[in-house]
Amino acid sequence: MTITVEVTSKVAAPSRTKIIDSDVHPWINGDIKGLMPYLSTAWQRRFEGSKSTLPDHPLRPPLAGATSIRRDTKPPGGGAGGSDPEFMLEDHLDRYDIEYAVLSSIQAGKLATLPNTDEAITLARAFNDYFMNEWLTVDSRYRLAMCVAAHDPLAAAEEIRRIGNEEGVVAVFIPLLNTLMGNRHYYPIYRAAEEHGLPVLIHPTGTEGGFQTSVAFAGGIPSTYIERHTVFPEIAMASITSMVFEGVFVRFPGLKVVAAEFGYSWVPHMLWRMDQNWREFRREVPWIEREPSSYVLDHVRFTSQPAEEPEKDEYLLQILEMVHADRTMVFSTDYPHWDTDSPKSTFRRVPEQMRWRIFYDNAAELYGLATPARV
Amino acid sequence: MTITVEVTSKVAAPSRTKIIDSDVHPWINGDIKGLMPYLSTAWQRRFEGSKSTLPDHPLRPPLAGATSIRRDTKPPGGGAGGSDPEFMLEDHLDRYDIEYAVLSSIQAGKLATLPNTDEAITLARAFNDYFMNEWLTVDSRYRLAMCVAAHDPLAAAEEIRRIGNEEGVVAVFIPLLNTLMGNRHYYPIYRAAEEHGLPVLIHPTGTEGGFQTSVAFAGGIPSTYIERHTVFPEIAMASITSMVFEGVFVRFPGLKVVAAEFGYSWVPHMLWRMDQNWREFRREVPWIEREPSSYVLDHVRFTSQPAEEPEKDEYLLQILEMVHADRTMVFSTDYPHWDTDSPKSTFRRVPEQMRWRIFYDNAAELYGLATPARV
Numbered sequence: 001m002t003i004t005v006e007v008t009s010k011v012a013a014p015s016r017t018k019i020i021d022s023d024v025h026p027w028i029n030g031d032i033k034g035l036m037p038y039l040s041t042a043w044q045r046r047f048e049g050s051k052s053t054l055p056d057h058p059l060r061p062p063l064a065g066a067t068s069i070r071r072d073t074k075p076p077g078g079g080a081g082g083s084d085p086e087f088m089l090e091d092h093l094d095r096y097d098i099e100y101a102v103l104s105s106i107q108a109g110k111l112a113t114l115p116n117t118d119e120a121i122t123l124a125r126a127f128n129d130y131f132m133n134e135w136l137t138v139d140s141r142y143r144l145a146m147c148v149a150a151h152d153p154l155a156a157a158e159e160i161r162r163i164g165n166e167e168g169v170v171a172v173f174i175p176l177l178n179t180l181m182g183n184r185h186y187y188p189i190y191r192a193a194e195e196h197g198l199p200v201l202i203h204p205t206g207t208e209g210g211f212q213t214s215v216a217f218a219g220g221i222p223s224t225y226i227e228r229h230t231v232f233p234e235i236a237m238a239s240i241t242s243m244v245f246e247g248v249f250v251r252f253p254g255l256k257v258v259a260a261e262f263g264y265s266w267v268p269h270m271l272w273r274m275d276q277n278w279r280e281f282r283r284e285v286p287w288i289e290r291e292p293s294s295y296v297l298d299h300v301r302f303t304s305q306p307a308e309e310p311e312k313d314e315y316l317l318q319i320l321e322m323v324h325a326d327r328t329m330v331f332s333t334d335y336p337h338w339d340t341d342s343p344k345s346t347f348r349r350v351p352e353q354m355r356w357r358i359f360y361d362n363a364a365e366l367y368g369l370a371t372p373a374r375v
Numbered sequence: 376m377t378i379t380v381e382v383t384s385k386v387a388a389p390s391r392t393k394i395i396d397s398d399v400h401p402w403i404n405g406d407i408k409g410l411m412p413y414l415s416t417a418w419q420r421r422f423e424g425s426k427s428t429l430p431d432h433p434l435r436p437p438l439a440g441a442t443s444i445r446r447d448t449k450p451p452g453g454g455a456g457g458s459d460p461e462f463m464l465e466d467h468l469d470r471y472d473i474e475y476a477v478l479s480s481i482q483a484g485k486l487a488t489l490p491n492t493d494e495a496i497t498l499a500r501a502f503n504d505y506f507m508n509e510w511l512t513v514d515s516r517y518r519l520a521m522c523v524a525a526h527d528p529l530a531a532a533e534e535i536r537r538i539g540n541e542e543g544v545v546a547v548f549i550p551l552l553n554t555l556m557g558n559r560h561y562y563p564i565y566r567a568a569e570e571h572g573l574p575v576l577i578h579p580t581g582t583e584g585g586f587q588t589s590v591a592f593a594g595g596i597p598s599t600y601i602e603r604h605t606v607f608p609e610i611a612m613a614s615i616t617s618m619v620f621e622g623v624f625v626r627f628p629g630l631k632v633v634a635a636e637f638g639y640s641w642v643p644h645m646l647w648r649m650d651q652n653w654r655e656f657r658r659e660v661p662w663i664e665r666e667p668s669s670y671v672l673d674h675v676r677f678t679s680q681p682a683e684e685p686e687k688d689e690y691l692l693q694i695l696e697m698v699h700a701d702r703t704m705v706f707s708t709d710y711p712h713w714d715t716d717s718p719k720s721t722f723r724r725v726p727e728q729m730r731w732r733i734f735y736d737n738a739a740e741l742y743g744l745a746t747p748a749r750v
Contacts, residue, residue: 062659063655179595180597180598182598215593218590218591218592218613219551219554219609219610219613220554220613221555222616222620223555223617224620224621225659226657226659227557227620227621229652230648230649230652231612233644234593234613235593238594238597238609239594241605242594242598245597245601245605246599264644266608266641266644266645268694269638269640269641269683270641272686273605273683275684276681276684277605278601280714281436281600282601284600311647311697315643319643322686322693338655339655
């Protein structure tokens with residue numbers, strides 16, 4: 001049997017595709033010590049007395065050095081991989097001629113593990129000030145996904161209003177609590193993000209399933225990193241389904257979501273299943289005005305990394321079409337993490353017709369970045 | 376661009392495909408009252424005094440009558456749809472010329488909600504005796520997925536040894552607790568199932584995410600039935616990933632698993648992601664001797680219902696190939712539930728080369744049922 005797949009986009013691809021990298025992770029030089037200049041004296045004393053590092057998950061990748069950061073990204077001047085903005089320019093942005101890199105801090109993701117709300121709010125603010133001062137000032141190619149502590153959604157909204165209009169702030173990273181994203185708890189954050197034209201970003205932060213307060217996996221606690229890393233998509237599946245059916249995108253029609261690093265070949269199933277259920281059960285969710293999948297296509301973006309590696313190359317093309325990658329996918333590397341995808345390897349795997357959309361246009365629209373002339 | 380998919384099976388399809396239905400739900404006539412003859416006097420008194428029905432999930436499908444059972448399956452003599460074995464023969468097995476129907480009780484699935492272990496063990500035994508006496512005796516086309524209370528794995532193993540060799544018992548239905556299936560808690564059940572050549576069956580039972588003891592969804596509690604039904608795959612994804620990486624199939628090489636009613640187009644992502652992670656992190660799970668996906672293909676079977684409904688017909692064929700449906704899929708109807716798939720509609724959607732495998736052979740091998748002469 002022969003199955004013919006027509007890729008419908010007719011846009012002529014240029015010889016040179018510009019790049020926005022939607023998932024780059026800077027590291028705070030010195031962990032909590034690096035944040036000290038951004039904390040009040042009272043808070044400095046509190047952290048000095050009680051904590052020397054941010055919490056970490058008990059399951060770590062079994063890599064050399066037991067860190068998730070590539071050893072070759074270590075700055076020559078010392079410090080952890082990803083901790084030197086000048087070296088990252090050279091090692092990553094210059095090397096691949098990246099126009100913009102959207103920074104999100106995995107360390108900020110640990111906020112979700114903190115049982116103390118005041119600590120979480122204070123640290124979120126310090127994280128944001130750190131990256132605005134130490135990174136955004138270095139090069140205008142750096143853009144920041146500011147973080148918020150979802151523990152207190154009103155305080156989180158206030159933080160968005162404090163810095164959401166700053167040049168260089170392009171998204172709001174929400175380290176997830178164990179409350180589904182459709183829950184009204186998050187509404188003040190969504191309202192503030194929408195008002196500022198900032199997409200909200202979710203990301204596996206290394207805290208899933210391991211702490212009382214942060215988001216849990218289905219069915220229990222994985223016992224190895226390899227298992228934990230395999231089931232990350234559950235979090236995005238649960239979060240997006242919840243947002244759609246709770247009507248978040250009806251209530252906040254300008255809100256966008258970036259699901260970074262959760263993969264994407266599970267997405268077609270979710271889209272079809274949503275629509276199938278809606279045909280049967282729409283009266284349970286009368287606020288949903290059109291096919292649920294259409295909200296996902298309009299409001300949710302998935303990152304290209306980690307690259308899917310199917311058994312056959314043609315499966316990837318089929319999946320990209322099923323997931324409407326020309327609308328929903330934004331390129332990402334996950335630099336400096338162990339499973340970084342280079343722009344070159346992704347470039348080869350993506351059909352020519354989709355390249356501009358995936359490598360640049362979708363992200364430019366999402367983050368409100370200038371669209372360059374196509375040379 | 377044209378993508379060519381070669382379907383490799385060369386088996387000539389016969390004009391007439393025989394059918395095994397792997398997911399049929401009988402109902403106990405009279406709820407707990409119907410079980411009374413199968414309980415001791417002491418237990419009869421306890422249930423009469425404390426409970427008139429089995430627990431039910433707070434989120435029910437918004438269908439007429441608020442039940443998940445099709446109204447047209449109600450027996451003419453009265454009682455709930457699915458409660459009369461004679462009528463089910465006529466209404467379902469005879470109508471579609473089904474060779475075998477594997478019965479699993481959704482009511483037994485509620486066992487996972489019971490906080491009292493003795494109650495759960497006692498009810499599991501009563502359920503099994505009920506169906507062996509009231510159903511298996513009626514027609515040899517009926518086969519039973521006996522149930523166990525996973526609360527006490529040693530008692531569950533004992534129950535398997537009590538009736539696992541009975542004619543007509545072909546599987547062990549495990550209503551899932553909120554403990555991942557790779558956890559050693561379940562080993563005694565797996566050992567007993569393997570010894571008896573019985574696959575273990577998991578199924579969304581209507582208890583997910585709604586009770587303290589039963590399996591929870593990722594990230595929090597869905598608030599509508601449509602959302603709950605959309606995220607069922609999380610449970611299977613978590614369960615299978617856990618079994619694979621914990622090495623359950625290395626420890627129990629004869630064990631098979633049926634993931635009934637969880638869909639399947641999310642499966643390729645899980646397979647690819649497992650293998651990708653294994654290439655990087657195999658030293659964390661040294662007991663895994665070969666590609667993790669190969670354990671899934673060898674040990675796990677997925678049901679055809681609910682039928683996936685992609686935007687384009689060709690996507691279904693692509694997904695069936697990606698999921699290796701010729702090895703991993705068993706046909707099912709989910710009769711008498713609201714979303715029953717008729718054999719005819721599934722037949723039309725499955726490529727001819729895979730039909731025998733999906734409609735009969737895979738299930739015959741799985742349950743140890745006789746393979747009929749191909750006429």
